Amino acid sequence: MKLLSNNFVNNQIVRQIARQDDNDRSSVTSVLFFLVFVSAFIFSSLFPGNAHSAAGDLISNTATISYEIGGLPNTSNASTAFTEDRKINFIVADSNGGAAVPVISDMVDAVMQFTVTNTGNDINDFLLTAVNTSPNPYGLPADSFDPLPASIQVFVESGVTPGYQVAEDTAVFVDELLPNIPRIVYVVADMPTVATDAVAAIALIAQVAEGGAASIEGAAINADDNSHISPAGVFSNGATNMAAGAAVTNPDTLSMETVFNDPAGANPEDLSTDLVQDIASNGQHADASAYQVAPPVILTKTVTVIDTLGATDPHPGATLRYQLDVSVAGNTSVSNLVITDPIPTNTTYTDGSILLNGVAQTDADDAPVDFSRAVDILSKPVVNIEVDLSQGGTVDVVPGDLNVIIFEVTID
Amino acid sequence: MKTTKLNLLKAVIMPMVLIFTAAIAHAEDGAIRFSNNAFKQVISKAADGSIQYDYVEPKLVLPDDVILYEIKFENISDQAVSNIVIDNPIANNSSYRGGSVTGDSTDITFSVDGKNFAAADALTVKDASGKTWQAKPEDYRAIRWVYNKPLKPGETGKVTYKTTINKP
Numbered sequence: 332m333k334l335l336s337n338n339f340v341n342n343q344i345v346r347q348i349a350r351q352d353d354n355d356r357s358s359v360t361s362v363l364f365f366l367v368f369v370s371a372f373i374f375s376s377l378f379p380g381n382a383h384s385a386a387g388d389l390i391s392n393t394a395t396i397s398y399e400i401g402g403l404p405n406t407s408n409a410s411t412a413f414t415e416d417r418k419i420n421f422i423v424a425d426s427n428g429g430a431a432v433p434v435i436s437d438m439v440d441a442v443m444q445f446t447v448t449n450t451g452n453d454i455n456d457f458l459l460t461a462v463n464t465s466p467n468p469y470g471l472p473a474d475s476f477d478p479l480p481a482s483i484q485v486f487v488e489s490g491v492t493p494g495y496q497v498a499e500d501t502a503v504f505v506d507e508l509l510p511n512i513p514r515i516v517y518v519v520a521d522m523p524t525v526a527t528d529a530v531a532a533i534a535l536i537a538q539v540a541e542g543g544a545a546s547i548e549g550a551a552i553n554a555d556d557n558s559h560i561s562p563a564g565v566f567s568n569g570a571t572n573m574a575a576g577a578a579v580t581n582p583d584t585l586s587m588e589t590v591f592n593d594p595a596g597a598n599p600e601d602l603s604t605d606l607v608q609d610i611a612s613n614g615q616h617a618d619a620s621a622y623q624v625a626p627p628v629i630l631t632k633t634v635t636v637i638d639t640l641g642a643t644d645p646h647p648g649a650t651l652r653y654q655l656d657v658s659v660a661g662n663t664s665v666s667n668l669v670i671t672d673p674i675p676t677n678t679t680y681t682d683g684s685i686l687l688n689g690v691a692q693t694d695a696d697d698a699p700v701d702f703s704r705a706v707d708i709l710s711k712p713v714v715n716i717e718v719d720l721s722q723g724g725t726v727d728v729v730p731g732d733l734n735v736i737i738f739e740v741t742i743d
Numbered sequence: 744m745k746t747t748k749l750n751l752l753k754a755v756i757m758p759m760v761l762i763f764t765a766a767i768a769h770a771e772d773g774a775i776r777f778s779n780n781a782f783k784q785v786i787s788k789a790a791d792g793s794i795q796y797d798y799v800e801p802k803l804v805l806p807d808d809v810i811l812y813e814i815k816f817e818n819i820s821d822q823a824v825s826n827i828v829i830d831n832p833i834a835n836n837s838s839y840r841g842g843s844v845t846g847d848s849t850d851i852t853f854s855v856d857g858k859n860f861a862a863a864d865a866l867t868v869k870d871a872s873g874k875t876w877q878a879k880p881e882d883y884r885a886i887r888w889v890y891n892k893p894l895k896p897g898e899t900g901k902v903t904y905k906t907t908i909n910k911p
Contacts, residue, residue, distance in 0.1 A: 385806065385836050385911055392834040394779040394814045398827040398894075409779035409814065413801035415836055415908060452806050452911035510911035583802035590805060 386417035386453035387587045413585055419552065420451040420592040421508075423537045423618045426515070431469050431530060431623035435661035438522040441478070442495045443620045445535045446513040447505050451592065456540040456549035457505035458566035458573065459485040461518040464534040464600040468619040474532040474600075478520035478622070483533065484568045488515035495519065503567040504548045505537070518620075525624050534602045534619040536609070538566060538573065539593070552614055556581040556588040561614035564604025573604075576614070627665050631656045632672075647742050651678060655736040657720065657728075664727035670736060673715040678740035680705055680713035686737040687718055698723055703736075774820035775894075779831075784809040784905065808908045810837065817899040827890035829902060832857055833883060837906035841880030846902035849888040853878070857885045 391412035398405055426444045434441040447457050461483050465474040486495065487502040495517045505514050518533055538561060541549035553561040553576030560576030581588060593616045596602065596609030600619040603609040609617045633656075638649035645651070655672060659665050674680045685692040685703050692703035694713075702719040716738050720728050728734070782798035789795050798811050814831065818824050829849075833839050844851055852860035855868050855878050866878035888902045 385909065388836050390781075390804070390810075390834045390836050390908070392779065392781065392812060392831065392837075394777070394812075394829055394831040396775055396777045396816055396827060396829050398775060398824045400774045400820060400822055400824050404826075405773055405775075407773075407775055407777045409777045411779045411781045411812070413781055413804055416803055416805055418805045418911070450911070585800075585802055588803060590803070592805070 385415050386451070388415045389413075390415055414587050415452065416587050417453050417589045418451045418592050419453070419455070419539050419555065419589060419614060420449075420594075421455070421457065421537060421539065421616055422446075422448045422450060422594070423535055423616045424448070424513075425468070425535075425618045425620040427620050429469075431467070431621040433625040433660065434522050434622045435627040435663060436522060436525050436527075436624055438661045438663050440497070440519050441522055441622055441661075443518045443533065443622065444495075445516045445518065445618060445620070447508065447516055447537050448513040449508040449510050451539075452510060454507055454509055454542040455552075456542055457508060457514075458538040458540050458548070458551055458564075458571060459487070459504055459516060459535065460538075460564060460566045460604065461485050461520075461533050461535050462602060462604075462606065464532045464602050464619050466600055467530045467532050467621050468598060468600050469621060472528055472530055472623075474621065475529045476523065476525050476531050478531055478533070479523050482521035484519045485535065486517050486519060488517065503570065504540070506548075507542050507545050520622070522622065522624070527624050527626050529624045530621050531623075532600055532619050532621040534596075534600060534617045536564070536602060536604055536615055536617040538564060538604070539591075539614045552589065554579055555591040555612070555614070556583075557590060559591040559612045559614070562603055562605035564615075625660055627660055627663070628668060629656075629658045629660050630670070645742060649742050650681065650739050651675075651742065652737060652739045657734040657736065658732065659728050659730045661730060664729045666721055666727045667724055668720045668728045670718045670720060670734075671715050672736075672738070674713055674740055677743050679743060680716070681739040681741060682708070684737075684739035685716055685718070686735075688735055692718070705738075774818060774822065774824050775827075776815075776817040776819045778815045780813045780815075782811045782813065784811055804908060806908050806910050809840065810834075810906045810908065811903060812906070813901065813903045815899060815901045816894070818894045818896050821896050823893040823895050825893045827894055827900070829888040829890070830885065831887075831904075832885045833906060836909050838881040838909055839883040839886070840905040840907055843905035844886060844902070845904070846888045847900065848892055849890050849900075849902060852887045852889075853883045854885040854887070855882045860885070860887045 389412050393408050393410040396407050424446050426446050432443045449455055463477045467474045486500045487505055489499045491499050508514055518535055538551055540551045543549050551573040553573055558578040558580045560578050563575040564573050591612040591614050593612060595611040596617045599608050601609050601617040603613055603615040603617060609615055633654045635652045636643045636645045636649055637652060638644045638646060655670060657670055683694055687703055692701045694705035694708040696704045702722045704717050705713040706715050706717055707713050718736050720734050781801050783801040783804055785797040785799055787795050814829060853863055853866055854860045855866055867875045868878045868882050869875055886904060890900060
């Protein structure tokens with residue numbers, strides 16, 4: 332479309348030049364060369380490689396006939412031309428690996444990821460919004476909560492650093508999207524206090540808009556020329572209010588028409604901005620993903636058998652060394668994190684065997700010497716070991732920290 | 744001389760006129776009335792299940808649409824015309840559809856560079872590594888029809904082929 336408008340500009344200049352006096356010709360010619368140069372530059376920067384916008388292109392064809400009559404050669408041309416119309420088509424797709432995005436209760440800035448791919452023949456902007464939806468696109472458990480009100484935002488990957496970067500990924504609309512090159516879009520939301528396994532389904536909706544100047548949000552295209560319209564919507568994190576399109580039926584002509592060719596949302600949760608399942612040819616497309624609350628603490632337990640002969644046979648008298656790896660999921664710290672592990676039946680705790688991150692711990696309840704103990708170490712048998720990773724409520728355990736607890740028992 | 748000038752003028756003006764106004768055109772210079780028309784192929788299924796092909800004015804054209812080009816020539820002089828050759832470069836944004844070319848009493852060749860013409864099975868292209876392959880229909884950039892007999896006064900001829908509008 333841009334190419335065509337450039338052509339029109341140049342053609343108009345050519346026609347203006349034709350009306351100029353000879354005296355003016357040289358200066359006008361240099362202006363023309365400059366404009367041609369600028370157009371070529373814009374063209375090459377807008378359409379790298381083979382990627383290009385075809386909408387609005389004049390498709391022209393000239394046939395030549397050559398022949399002889401009375402021994403004399405002659406030629407004649409015949410041309411035909413028409414305009415390639417604008418096909419609006421694009422796909423929103425969840426790219427979270429086919430599963431819900433694990434989050435934890437009260438998590439801030441939980442990120443889910445989508446792609447927007449332009450499969451039409453124009454270079455377009457795409458307006459974005461994310462809305463609560465239902466059911467859970469991944470089946471069970473059912474959608475059961477929404478992120479905090481007004482916390483759902485949408486940002487576009489800048490291409491600088493992979494993954495959502497608060498400082499970099501600040502664009503709220505997809506800018507100048509060439510055909511067939513997916514752009515990554517993030518939905519970012521804050522979680523309320525919710526129980527483990529709860530699910531919040533979210534639909535990302537993209538609305539086609541005019542391309543045009545880079546970095547400038549193009550006007551929404553909310554109607555095509557064949558009476559298809561988009562429902563009203565709010566996009567760009569609340570900044571853009573788009574009215575519903577007005578149905579117009581423009582006669583097909585030899586100039587460019589716009590044709591909404593976008594598919595329907597595949598499933599009931601894939602909404603358009605009227606909050607019903609997205610229909611085909613409405614200038615919008617959507618896909619849904621979901622947040623699912625995971626336990627904030629990830630605990631894995633392994634056991635190693637150390638028998639009296641140095642082998643790994645768990646016979647009476649052999650030692651079992653248990654290792655607990657404790658980490659925090661999500662991006663929120665955990666407070667008052669106390670790990671308790673019962674001593675298995677038919678085993679006896681090995682006194683003084685607790686290690687926290689390689690540091691020997693006392694069995695006694697002697698905080699603040701350390702914050703570990705073997706419960707009933709005085710009356711015996713020891714019933715469980717207890718490690719307070721929050722050190723009496725003074726320390727939060729942050730995501731990414733790994734705490735390793737080791738203790739030993741012997742088989743009776 | 745005057746005719747030549749007029750032809751030159753037409754050659755300059757006609758494409759401009761075409762760009763801004765018309766989709767079809769024909770020329771009447773001297774002995775041959777020559778026309779070139781594009782139609783969009785519309786496929787529909789009749790009630791009896793048979794497939795019907797219609798060719799309509801190319802007002803609404805989107806990627807993957809099929810375009811039929813119909814090039815006609817008529818001897819409007821009172822003398823026979825000989826050595827008729829029709830050349831037609833494939834339009835921009837378009838790919839030739841294999842096997843679609845027609846032309847009674849013509850020898851048909853194709854070109855991948857617009858200069859050298861050969862029969863379809865003798866055309867080759869080189870890939871990026873320099874390896875030579877038989878050209879595929881979408882590699883063709885031009886078609887040439889050589890009419891292999893004189894065209895008598897009042898006689899007409901017609902050649903056609905189809906293209907597909909390229910995907911974005």
